[in-house]
Amino acid sequence: MAYLDRGGVRIYYEVHGAGPTLLLTHGYSATSAMWAPQIDALKRDYQLVLWDVRGHGQSDSPDDPRQYTEALSIADMIALLDAVGAGSAFIGGLSLGGYLSLAFHAHARERTRALLLFDTGPGYRNDNAREGWNKMARSRADELEKKGLAALGASGEVAISRHRSAKGLALAARGILVQYDARVIESLPTIAVPTLVLVGANDQPFLGATDYMAAKIPGAQKVVLEGAGHASNIDKPKEFNAAVKTFLASVR
Numbered sequence: 001m002a003y004l005d006r007g008g009v010r011i012y013y014e015v016h017g018a019g020p021t022l023l024l025t026h027g028y029s030a031t032s033a034m035w036a037p038q039i040d041a042l043k044r045d046y047q048l049v050l051w052d053v054r055g056h057g058q059s060d061s062p063d064d065p066r067q068y069t070e071a072l073s074i075a076d077m078i079a080l081l082d083a084v085g086a087g088s089a090f091i092g093g094l095s096l097g098g099y100l101s102l103a104f105h106a107h108a109r110e111r112t113r114a115l116l117l118f119d120t121g122p123g124y125r126n127d128n129a130r131e132g133w134n135k136m137a138r139s140r141a142d143e144l145e146k147k148g149l150a151a152l153g154a155s156g157e158v159a160i161s162r163h164r165s166a167k168g169l170a171l172a173a174r175g176i177l178v179q180y181d182a183r184v185i186e187s188l189p190t191i192a193v194p195t196l197v198l199v200g201a202n203d204q205p206f207l208g209a210t211d212y213m214a215a216k217i218p219g220a221q222k223v224v225l226e227g228a229g230h231a232s233n234i235d236k237p238k239e240f241n242a243a244v245k246t247f248l249a250s251v252r
Helices: 032-042 070-083 096-107 127-151 166-177 183-190 204-216 237-251
Strands: 002-006 009-016 021-025 047-051 089-094 112-118 195-200 221-225
Touching: 002 070, 009 032, 009 070, 021 032, 021 070, 021 096, 032 047, 032 237, 047 070, 070 096, 089 096, 089 237, 096 112, 096 166, 096 183, 112 237, 127 166, 183 204, 195 204, 195 237, 204 221, 221 237
Parallel strands: 021 047, 021 089, 089 112, 112 195, 195 221
Antiparallel strands: 002 009, 009 047
């Protein structure tokens, strides 16, 4: 458990185990705590790096909105790999963490050994659809600004997370959760690293996105976990861990 200083913004991270590096990124309004069911299963064979996105959990929540962007989040991920001595890594995440993993790959292909995309989507090619997503993100920010942390939902990955700043989460929604272009979705056919696309069978909002990514990413492996919802790693940890370990063992 440590902090990385990123220009005065402290980023919290944890390192478990040893071996090839696996960097996992949590979803919006969750924290690194959501990966607790994976630590024991993965640390035996991998250097597992978990972290809190700026504005979340134990990472800092600066007041400046300019400190919350997709580009800074990717730069944080690169800095984390540098901090743990990893030239490249398996890059994965759930929901927003999955989208950031795709964005990371688009920016730093040479540092991506494989992608693990859980209950996530690649963004939007259509401007109107993207604006619908952004309207939702800004609405969540509004609720956090009005109600504070009480505005957070009770879904599995959020319920086990602890935050210090509603303002930080609101700024993260406005600056990181929102999307501005189709760059990530358009990068899918160019992905040349092994990719796992996994979704809970009950995660209705992301089933279509999962099918789309599995079809567009060359050679992608798709796994659907029965009985799991959006927090598939928490709903079905044994099955989730088995799928991840099998995939990673095939690409080491």
